[in-house]
Amino acid sequence: MKQVIAQMTDPMGLEEFYSRVLALSPSQAKNPKAGIRDSLRFDFLGKSLLFLDKQTLIPVRLAMPGVRFRVSLSRQEINKGWLFVFPAFQFMAPNDLPAEEFWLEEDNGRSIPVNPVTVKFKVKTIFGVQDIEHTAFDLMWWYKKHALRRGDSLLVTLLDWEKGRFRLEPEPARIRQRHNTEIQAQNQALADHLFQQLEAAPYEEVWGKIAIPTAYLHLKASNAYPADHWLEILERDRRMEWTGYEIRYADWTSPFERMLGDLSGEPKQTPSSRQKPLSKQEARQVYCFKAALWLNKSLWRRIEIQGGQTLADFDDILRTAFQHDHMDHLSGFWKLARRGQSRRFREVDLGNINPFGGGEAAEIQVASLSLNPGDTLKYVYDFGDWIQHRLELEAIGEPEENASYPRITGQNKPRYQDCQVCKNEGRKTIATCVCYTCSGEEQIDLLLCETCIEAHDEDHYLEQILY
Ligand SMILES: [Zn+2]
Ligand SMILES: [Zn+2]
Structure with a gap:
């Protein structure tokens, strides 16, 4: 595959790429393309190849020259004459390119010596204070020559991806200010491109090494004034989160954070739990849900709850509606969010509720979830048995006079079974109950009526039948 990539002088259709690879190294595999595709994804994308569009590959060395981006200089960088290699050049050159091999030049083509220096930092982490080292280019004389001051930035043009060759131009703060409108538009375009890649991804993450060069590559074509550095754009964007390797949805919490949250008992701050106060009108409105068992849609209840009421209230009425125990087991809510224009959804964890009305999701008000008719929540009762319910919002309306909410206003037509x-x-x-003890012994469900229950063995484990 390396050989094929090395020979590419233009973008190439995926099918042609497959056949060239197979021509050089014939495969006996049942589905040889699948093998190439995996290798492409894990070994080559973001390193030496990018997708120009869904069906076209382009070598990174051809794709990236001409990409321009801004590096905002920190006060420390301006004062010391430094330019930190990381994160400024992350994903803009091969990952393993040593700092001393970078090549910087002015717009007249004259080289700027990189003079790498190692800068030590003390960082506070949960494991205590740690020393970390960052490499910076020492560009003091060049900063002085151009009289760079606080607030100024650098405009970087990528000249050669493989060799790490870049052109630097100083950008005084006032010039940046003058181009503010264009910069904002470019920033938005870059952010949107990254977000679209995330929405289209098979899993709920995209790798930075692929997504970021791809986004800049598409911006390059517009030939507009350079956008800010991708890291700043990601940090400002409320839809996405940068983990250091991947871009994820902002409402994602890492297993590690989750563990710390569980230990500290503090509710996590997700966008959905960051509530702004509701207006009187929003709190009054009635949300009408059709709640059904996920695996048996024919068992459903219609539930009305007011916007100002909480997920703890919702949990309580759901336990009543589906005959779940009010005194035992955790439950939890998720919001189903559509991914882009697709028919795929992802589940946004809203948090848990314990049987005593506490838990991270307990205080979340229904109206703060910004639901529209047609939107769906998932409710799980009992994290052991994992009984899933689908809560589809049917309508939002005005409350009835003298009605008290939440309330159950309808249900499926029961299909009663005989004792x-x-x-x-x-x-x-x-029959109102099933005896699990007898059922287990006799391999059939033993269903019992109220009268027969009284005569039944007291030690047997009975459960109410949901109709
Ligand atoms: Zn029994
Ligand atoms: Zn009976």
């Missing part, structure tokens, strides 16, 4: 003890004796009564 088997009575049936054996020639009577027809409605």
Whole structure:
């Protein structure tokens, strides 16, 4: 595959790429393309290849020259004459390129010696104070020559990706200010491109090494004034979060954060739990949900709850509606969010509720979830049995006078089952419970009516049937 990539002088269709690779190294595999695709994804994308569009590959060395971006200089960088290699050049040159091999030049083509220096930092982490080292180019004389001051930035043009060759131009703060409108538009375009890549990704993450060069590559074509550095753009964007390797949805919490949150008992701050106060009108409105068992849609209840009421209130009425225990087991809510224009959804964790009305999601008000009719929540009762319910918002309306909320206003037509003890004796009564002890022994569900329950073995484990 390396050989094919090295020979590419233009973008190439995916199919042609496959056949060239197979021509050089024939494969006996059942689906040889799948093998190439995996290798492409794990070994080559973001390193030596990028997708120009869904069906076209382009070598990074051809794609990236001409990409321009801004590096905002910190006060420390201006004062000391430094330019930190990381994160300024992250994903803009090969990952393993040593700092001393970078090549910087002025716009007249004259070289700027890079003079790498190692800068030590003390960082406070949860493991205590640690020393970390960063490499910076020492450009003091060049900063002086151009009289760079606080607030000024550098405009960087990528000349050669493989060799780490860049052109630097000083950008005084007032010039940047003059181009503010264009910069904002470019920043938005870059952010949107990154977000679209995330929405289109099979999993709920995209790798920075692929997504970031791809986004700049598409911006390059517009030939507009350079956008800010991608890291600043990602940090400002409220839809996304940068983990150091991947871009994820902003409402994602790492397993590690989650563990710390659980230990400290502090509610996590997700965008959904960051509530702004509701207006009187928003708090009054009635949200009408059709709540159904996820795996058996024919068992449903219609539930009305007011905007100002909380997920703890919702949990309580759901436990009543589906005959779940009010005194035992955790439950939790998720919001289903559509990914782009697709029919794929992702689940945004809103948090848990414990049977005593506490938990991170307990205080979240229904109206603060910004739901529209057609939107869906997922409710899980009992994290052991994992009983899932689908809560689809049917309508938002005004409250009825003298009604008290939340309330259950409808349900499926029950399909009653007969008591088997009575049936054996020639009577027809409605069963209300199933005996799991007997059912287990006899390999059939033993259903019992109220009268037969009283006569049944007290030690047996009975559960109410949901109709
Ligand atoms: Zn009976
Ligand atoms: Zn029994």
